[in-house]
Amino acid sequence: MFEDLQQVLTGRLVTPDDPDWEQVRRAWNLSVDQRPRAVVVAAGPSDVEHTVAYAGAHGLKVAPQAGGHGATRALDGTIVVRTDALDDIWIDSDARVARIGAGVRWGAVQTALDGTGLTGLPGSTGNISVVGFCTGGGSSWFSRPYGSGAASLRAAEIVDAAGERRWIDDASDADLMWALRGGGGNFGVVTAAEVDLHLAPAITGARLMFPIEQAEQVLTAYGKATQEAASQVTLWAYLVHYPDVPAVPEGVRGKSFCMVDGMTPYQPEALEAALSTVRAAGTPVSDTVQSLQPSGVGEFNSVPAPPQALSLITSTFDELTPDLICTLLEYCGQPSLIFQVQVRHLRASADAERPGVAATDPAAQYMLLAVSIVQDPQAIAVLQKFQEALTPWHAGDMSPTGLSAWGSLDDCYSPADLARLRDIKQRVDPDDTFVGNFRLP
Structure with a gap:
């Protein structure tokens, strides 16, 4: 049923009929046997746009995933979008800002910062995607002086429920930014982000x-x-x-x-x-x-x-x-x-x-x-x-x-915060196209 989608993709569409399906579908955490309907290995942001538009037109759900960390069975039956290839990194040392693609891991950002006297907010491994880390909260070695990964998220490029890509920040959509800072992939597919960098002259x-x-x-x-x-x-x-x-x-x-x-x-x-x-x-x-x-x-x-x-x-x-x-x-x-x-x-x-x-x-x-x-x-x-x-x-x-x-997100947030997240979800994704690792209860 995915022939029309494959024709417009630059990257790969992998389904259970493909010989490498078992390898492609798996999460980083092998104890989570996630079973999506298909996996799109996106070559660029346009592949994400095409996938979301296709899913919306066919009543399907989309789940963003870079490295597969934090995976759950909530992604079963979805089209998983792998964003690993979205790996651009741009550093502005003077402004202390990094702009990164959704597939970029903390290890790559940190390597780019060698010699600058700056650091991001990596946690226990450099293998975690920056976007996944920040949209999931993010506990870092440097959270005590500099706050959580979520708090460091300045702006995001998202593909919304209409399949359109746009940059948002607190000035353009404060509620959606509030939700992205810890609400995971339930509100759109983040294809790029800007995050704060912090002074680190003597790590x-x-x-x-x-x-x-x-x-x-x-x-x-x-x-x-x-x-x-x-x-x-x-x-x-x-x-x-x-x-x-x-x-x-x-x-x-x-x-x-x-x-x-x-x-x-x-x-x-x-x-x-x-x-x-x-x-x-x-x-x-x-x-x-x-x-x-x-x-x-x-x-x-x-x-x-x-x-x-x-x-x-x-x-x-x-x-x-x-x-x-x-x-x-x-x-x-x-x-x-x-x-x-x-x-x-x-x-x-x-x-x-x-x-x-x-x-x-x-x-x-x-x-x-x-x-x-x-x-x-x-x-x-x-x-x-x-x-x-x-x-x-x-x-x-x-x-x-x-x-x-x-x-469950019930374990994380107050009833008032969960209600606000649901209200934002209803506004930006009324058909419930997007599925995060932990769905809104």
Whole structure:
């Protein structure tokens, strides 16, 4: 039924009849078995326009997707539009602005910023698309001093429900910009965007690794260090169990650690002050502090880039209490189906510069992510049991960043914000053509 669409595309249209369908349809997260009706591998923005116009005329739905991160089964039955080829990058160092295509990953932006004294807002991996990151909220190494990825979104080029491409910003459509800053792909296909860049004259990263047996005192010290840290310092803590497989470096293969990573875009002495509290809590088996170029930020904590099976849960809390530490160790202190639990210290202060559903300060001081990287049906059950055990400390909703594949925007936003998102959706997409990873409830 897609012959007419294929004739107007410069890129590829892939359907279940194609021999490479299984490869093309899959998400980055192999645990999500997304099953679209077709995939358009767009060669440029015009392919997106043609696809949206075709979908609207035939009562079909469109789901934008660059790298496949954050995928859910909400995309089943849609035409998935791959925007990877929209990879232009334009940097204005004086204005501190980057204009990027929808397929651009943070790693490419950061590499373009080497030597400029500026940084974007990459998170735990440079493999995430900038547009997906910002429209999903975006928790970065530099969110404490500079805010969320959503708040950094200045303007966007979108293909709207009529199949027309246009630039929008707060002056031209403030409500739609508010929705894009955390509402995901439910309102149009973003083909390009402008994002803020930030001062980073002396990026410094650090990793302290301790034997897992010292985790209780290290996490206690981490809690103290985060409460005392300067606003430009970010500290993340981990309980991690490396599998005993050849792909893992020999030095950590089959071993477990409690780790604390730290980063700052300037004033390395402020990072050192925070690290000293953690360092004194145990005996590090590795203690690394290094200067970084922007290109090194997204790969600093070595998150694997290749597609893999991954399941996760998230939670929030305000204080790393002794009882909470005991719960973390009960579920994650020994090797299990949970590969890693990560605690991120969130933004310190300051209001968002721009309005957006995910642009304001998080409601909680910390975000917790627990991850399984095995394709075992029991992994999700174990993660959900852990999430339930964290309920007594849950401190508020968060943006869709890190939301489980089975999660919902109900878990992220207030009833009032959800109602506003639905109103905007009805105005800009009354036929419900666009489907984001997490649909509006």
